[in-house]
Amino acid sequence: MLDLIIQGGSIVNADAIIKTDIAVQDGRIVSLGDAALLGRAKRVINAAGQYVLPGLIDMHTHFEAPFMGCRGALDFYSGSVAGAFGGVTTFIDFTNTRPGDSVLARVKERREEMAKAVIDYSTHAKFVEANPQVIAEIPAIVEYGCSSIKLFMTYRKEGVMIEDDGMLAVLEAARKWGALPGVHAESNAIAEFHIERQRAKGELDWIDFPKAKPPLCEEEAVRRAILLAEAAGSPLYIFHLTSRRGLETVRQSRLRGCPVYAETCPHYLVLTQEMYRQEEGYRYIMSPPLRDTDDCQALWTGLGQDVLVVSSDDCTYTLAEKTMFLPQDETGGRRDFTKVVNGVPGIETRLPLLLEEGVQQGRLTLQQLVAVASANPAKLFGLYPEKGVLQPGSLADMVLVDLAQTGTIQADRLHQGIDYSVYEGKKVTGWPTMTIARGKVIVEDGNFVGVRGAGQFVRRKPFAANR
Ligand code: URP
Ligand code: ZN
Ligand code: ZN
Numbered sequence: 001m002l003d004l005i006i007q008g009g010s011i012v013n014a015d016a017i018i019k020t021d022i023a024v025q026d027g028r029i030v031s032l033g034d035a036a037l038l039g040r041a042k043r044v045i046n047a048a049g050q051y052v053l054p055g056l057i058d059m060h061t062h063f064e065a066p067f068m069g070c071r072g073a074l075d076f077y078s079g080s081v082a083g084a085f086g087g088v089t090t091f092i093d094f095t096n097t098r099p100g101d102s103v104l105a106r107v108k109e110r111r112e113e114m115a116k117a118v119i120d121y122s123t124h125a126k127f128v129e130a131n132p133q134v135i136a137e138i139p140a141i142v143e144y145g146c147s148s149i150k151l152f153m154t155y156r157k158e159g160v161m162i163e164d165d166g167m168l169a170v171l172e173a174a175r176k177w178g179a180l181p182g183v184h185a186e187s188n189a190i191a192e193f194h195i196e197r198q199r200a201k202g203e204l205d206w207i208d209f210p211k212a213k214p215p216l217c218e219e220e221a222v223r224r225a226i227l228l229a230e231a232a233g234s235p236l237y238i239f240h241l242t243s244r245r246g247l248e249t250v251r252q253s254r255l256r257g258c259p260v261y262a263e264t265c266p267h268y269l270v271l272t273q274e275m276y277r278q279e280e281g282y283r284y285i286m287s288p289p290l291r292d293t294d295d296c297q298a299l300w301t302g303l304g305q306d307v308l309v310v311s312s313d314d315c316t317y318t319l320a321e322k323t324m325f326l327p328q329d330e331t332g333g334r335r336d337f338t339k340v341v342n343g344v345p346g347i348e349t350r351l352p353l354l355l356e357e358g359v360q361q362g363r364l365t366l367q368q369l370v371a372v373a374s375a376n377p378a379k380l381f382g383l384y385p386e387k388g389v390l391q392p393g394s395l396a397d398m399v400l401v402d403l404a405q406t407g408t409i410q411a412d413r414l415h416q417g418i419d420y421s422v423y424e425g426k427k428v429t430g431w432p433t434m435t436i437a438r439g440k441v442i443v444e445d446g447n448f449v450g451v452r453g454a455g456q457f458v459r460r461k462p463f464a465a466n467r
Contacts, residue, residue, distance in 0.1 A: 055089025178462025206281030315343025
């Protein structure tokens with residue numbers, strides 16, 4: 001007897017949409033075909049009129065990650081539950097490495113912290129320095145199943161930035177051992193140069209934030225990272241790309257044959273720097289900053305042309321945390337973007353936003369959505385074809401989508417328990433109706449029905465093996 005049949009839906013893979021039924025046994029898809037021929041099952045889910053997508057992969061989250069003096073609002077349980085409501089069945093977070101740490105020890109510690117997650121998980125290994133001890137750990141980290149590395153090119157004051165010579169050493173070892181290195185690409189020098197001058201002129205209001213870190217600041221770091229990767233013979237992944245200039249730099253390097261990949265995030269596709277004009281503009285402080293509509297358009301084109309993938313960069317703080325370091329005066333508070341912790345929520349809203357702004361607006365097909373939010377991330381991060389595709393032998397990670405269901409994004413109807421959403425009031429057509437992880441239904445009828453700790457640590461293959 002099968003565990004599950006999903007009947008009557010259309011399955012969406014990156015290369016095709018097929019109207020067929022799915023048979024699941026022991027957490028895996030065992031066959032596709034007409035339900036009448038698949039055999040009997042303990043449960044049959046009627047997916048008529050719906051699309052069945054591979055579970056989304058979120059390769060950029062920050063749960064249990066203290067930053068800029070704030071604790072962060074989500075842990076691996078609450079963050080992963082929110083992800084489940086957004087159709088996410090696998091997420092990749094980051095180690096909380098500090099100078100002097102063993103990165104391998106941080107990877108193992110992170111795995112333990114993540115064990116409360118309700119969906120599958122992994123971590124990128126963050127390197128904040130490149131001493132011989134941590135470089136020597138890279139083969140063991142890859143062997144452990146974490147075949148990707150995170151490097152910050154900014155946040156020197158926060159103690160996590162790596163210098164260029166350190167980057168080169170990490171990139172060289174990454175190439176040798178099969179890890180994909182990824183960068184937060186912003187020029188620390190340009191950002192600090194601007195902030196110092198803006199401070200002198202009293203220009204630290206929310207609306208001044210994007211001026212401190214303009215597209216030029218991103219382009220300089222993207223260009224430098226690509227050239228350093230080229231020097232080391234390494235592939236490169238760029239986290240949260242935001243600008244046309246950054247994207248063009250990536251595109252040119254790919255035309256030269258460099259193995260350079262990049263992601264963007266829904267907020268850079270959907271919101272613009274006009275948000276910083278709001279009284280509550282501090283809610284939108286994240287790095288890099290929001291850009292112009294022209295940049296949004298360029299990013300949508302990059303997605304449609306397979307140059308980009310999409311993560312959430314979920315880095316959730318409560319409003320109290322966002323405002324806790326603002327200088328107070330007799331009128332109740334003063335604006336200073338340098339005092340606002342960077343980051344916004346997003347793991348739950350990525351899929352509805354891609355459905356509305358991508359599919360409904362004709363910028364992405366459903367297949368392209370699967371490519372940018374599931375299949376290509378799975379390939380890049382060593383998870384394919386276990387994940388990222390619906391085919392016999394793959395894990396039964398799925399999200400059902402009703403393209404006709406309408407919804408409104410409201411903080412109090414999301415599942416992060418956070419007092420705001422940067423998309424508050426946004427109307428969306430197309431909504432995830434059910435999430436299935438390893439063959440078990442975990443979100444159904446608007447309720448979480450999964451189990452704390454049911455997620456598994458996924459051992460990811462080395463980078464070279466899956467290209
Ligand atoms: O503002 C952001 N993105 N906060 C999270 C940390 C990072 O830089 O990704
Ligand atoms: Zn970043
Ligand atoms: Zn991030």
